[in-house]
Amino acid sequence: MESFFAFAKAALPWVAVGLLIAVFCARAAGKKKREETKEEKPDNYGTEGMCLGMCFGTAIGTALGNNTGLGISLGMLIGLAIGSAIEKKAQDDGDNER
Numbered sequence: 001m002e003s004f005f006a007f008a009k010a011a012l013p014w015v016a017v018g019l020l021i022a023v024f025c026a027r028a029a030g031k032k033k034r035e036e037t038k039e040e041k042p043d044n045y046g047t048e049g050m051c052l053g054m055c056f057g058t059a060i061g062t063a064l065g066n067n068t069g070l071g072i073s074l075g076m077l078i079g080l081a082i083g084s085a086i087e088k089k090a091q092d093d094g095d096n097e098r
Helices: 002-037 046-063 068-085
Strands: none
Touching: 002 068, 046 068
């Protein structure tokens, strides 16, 4: 079992980096496609998800055995994925309510 944990500590950061690169490439391809079709860019919570994921990843990584670096990288990746999936709703100016 110890060899599995050693492998996970060595391989998981590289897997997280690979998944992060894939997410960025997919977002860039989607942005290029939207520009070609002149679609309005939908806003999402990607940045907020990364921030919260980094915070929770640090806390969980530290609590589970001093894997802070692994927790940060996986937390940011998971936070970005979840935050990118949630679209922001259009906000009104509030002028209609007066």
